[in-house]
Amino acid sequence: MKLSSAVAGFAMALAMAIAAPVGAQEKIVVGAYPANPPWEYKSETGTFEGYEIDVATEVAKRLNRPVEFQDMGFQALFAATSSGRIDFAISSISVTNERLKNQSFTQPYYDSDGTVVGREGTSIASLEDLEGKVIGVVAGTTGEAWAKENKDKLGIADITSYNAQQDLLLDVQNGRIDGGAGELAGFQYAMTKTPGLKVLVRIPTGERFAMMSRKDHPAVGEANDAISAMKKDGTLAAIHKKWFGVDPDQGTSTVTDLPLPKAE
Incomplete structure (x- = not known):
């Protein structure tokens, strides 16, 4: 490489470095x-x-x-x-x-619990009432894991899997399934957009996001x-x-400094 070319190349690299924002990552x-x-x-x-x-x-x-x-x-x-x-x-x-x-x-x-939601007026008021019922879940979620783990114990007739929470709730609303299992806060928020639904059972799962x-x-x-x-x-x-719309509860993971989670 000729000297002039080398100098020109160095000058161009220097100009680019100067133009780059400080601390850019x-x-x-x-x-x-x-x-x-x-x-x-x-x-x-x-x-x-x-x-x-x-x-x-x-x-x-x-x-x-x-x-x-x-x-x-x-x-x-x-x-x-x-x-x-x-x-x-x-x-x-x-x-x-x-x-x-x-x-x-x-x-x-964030600390959360699980829940089963259903239509207003349904007879489901406890986990035992899920016997013979069809429950919807979003695929890959802890709600799906819970439903599969408890299917035989509670006598759940069938578990229907969905890709989207809104599709699940619409099927609950329209009576195609008896209820939906999933994360409490997400369902509570979604139900403000989907009338006629209510939380049937709160499931203390101890989930943390x-x-x-x-x-x-x-x-x-x-x-x-x-x-x-x-x-x-x-x-x-x-x-x-x-x-x-509210402050987080004291002692929850929203306000408590915690170590990195490790597998047991």
């Missing part, structure tokens, strides 16, 4: 199932909104990295994190020991530290109040 790619309000959904303009969208956006901000959200089906999130297609997945994903064997999670930021990534992703620790800071300075509590 690689973006964080977050997969989300946007049919899951209030956790994540798309507005009329196509932008992502929701409780966990706010959490992930704030985490990226504190890491000084831009964030990109990708629209994915719930079950696809697990393969996408494992393959490295996305850095994190959100969608009211519960931290479970089984999932921790193959995935990593930040500390949780967190950001999920591939096993031992290097960004998990940084994201976890950001979530700790958000709990300590009240940011997570403010996000909770924004979406649910």
Whole structure:
């Protein structure tokens, strides 16, 4: 290479370096199932909104990295994190020991229970009343796992699987199935858009939601530290109040700093 060419090349590289924004880093790619309000959904303009969208956006901000959200089906999130297609997945994903064997999670930021919802006026008032009934679930969720685990014990006649929560609730509303099993807060929010439904049974499952990534992703620790800071300075509590209208309960994972979850 001629000297003049080398000098010109160096000058161009230097100019590009100077033009680059200070502190610019690689973006964080977050997969989300946007049919899951209030956790994540798309507005009329196509932008992502929701409780966990706010959490992930704030985490990226504190890491000084831009964030990109990708629209994915719930079950696809697990393969996408494992393959490295996305850095994190959100969608009211519960931290479970089984999932921790193959995935990593930040500390949780929301405590939830399960529920069975049904039509107003139904005779179902307890878990025992599910005998002989057809129950709907969203595929790949802890609601599906609970229903399958308790099918024989409770005498559930059949379990119908759905890809979208709204399709499940419409079938409950129209009487095609007797009820739907899933996560309490998500159903409560969705029922404000689907009249004629009510919570039939609350199931104390002890679920806790967190950001999920591939096993031992290097960004998990940084994201976890950001979530700790958000709990300590009240940011997570403010996000909770924004979406649910009330302050989080003391002692819950929304306000309590917790260690990284580990498989037992």
